[in-house]
Amino acid sequence: MTDSPSIRVAIADDQQLVRLGLRMVLDAQTDVEVVGEADDGAAAVALAQSEEVDVMLMDVRMPGVDGIAATGRITERSPLPRILMLTTFDLDEYAFAALRAGASGFLLKDAQPADLLAAIRAVHAGDAVLAPSVTRRMLELFAMPATPAAREHVDLDALTPREREVFAAIAEGLTNDELAERFFLSPSTVKTHIGRLLQKLGARDRVQLVILAYELGVVGR
Structure with a gap:
């Protein structure tokens, strides 16, 4: 058994309470390690460049550099981290633009912890999180x-x-x-x-x- 968790996750969201809630869920897992947080898109890009991150949870709407722009900057440099967009609405057009920018999927901020963890593990394994309703939209x-x-x-x-x-x-x-x-x-x-x-x-x-x-x-x- 390895001493360190296998999935290194970063959280990018401008709301501190959201970051705290996500971290609490992730810290309870034995195979996940939170390696950093960012409160805007520019900080998320810098974090992706300075840390070894496997999966980044990225808020769509943030001040300054938003999640879409940050996703594009990150994915054009490297295939990692894989980006999971966080959105309040399941039909958020900004989230779809982020998919085009290189995100591997998106999930709702109020997703159940089990769904969040399944999404993280799926994209870490090279899959994508994209439901049929999303593809129709x-x-x-x-x-x-x-x-x-x-x-x-x-x-x-x-x-x-x-x-x-x-x-x-x-x-x-x-x-x-x-x-x-x-x-x-x-x-x-x-x-x-x-x-x-x-x-x-x-x-x-x-x-x-x-x-x-x-x-x-x-x-x-």
């Missing part, structure tokens, strides 16, 4: 017909028929277990398909796959 907000410029960077012809099916199903919001059930695949085979999709499409994670599917018209309106 993303379609309404951002989806548009694919442009020639968009297709220049993506070769859908490189995908096998099964990979195309899995790609479209991911955009619908299906989990790995649901993908396995729909296509009669083993969990390991599902993970293999997702890994190949990420590689062939140049996507960082599941969130980018969803956005890319909408932009390229793989999922219809």
Whole structure:
């Protein structure tokens, strides 16, 4: 057993009580360590550069540099930390903009502790936290017909028929277990398909796959 927790988490929120509440939940876990706090986006960017952070909980709306701008600055430099956006509303358009900026998902500030911890562990494992209702809202907000410029960077012809099916199903919001059930695949085979999709499409994670599917018209309106 390792002496130090395996998931290093930072908290970025301008409300001290929110940071305190999150820290209390996280400090009670044996596999999580809070390595820092930030009260605005600029401080969050500095924290990500100065500490080894696996997952950062990022408030969407903060004074000065907001969570969206901070997320973009962090993710363009390094794949870590993975960003989980904190939002008050489940249909917050700012949260969706943050997903485009590179966040790996978002959760509500009033989420149950078990859901918060599951989200942290999921993104730390390389997954993304994106519910089906979120993907539908993303379609309404951002989806548009694919442009020639968009297709220049993506070769859908490189995908096998099964990979195309899995790609479209991911955009619908299906989990790995649901993908396995729909296509009669083993969990390991599902993970293999997702890994190949990420590689062939140049996507960082599941969130980018969803956005890319909408932009390229793989999922219809």
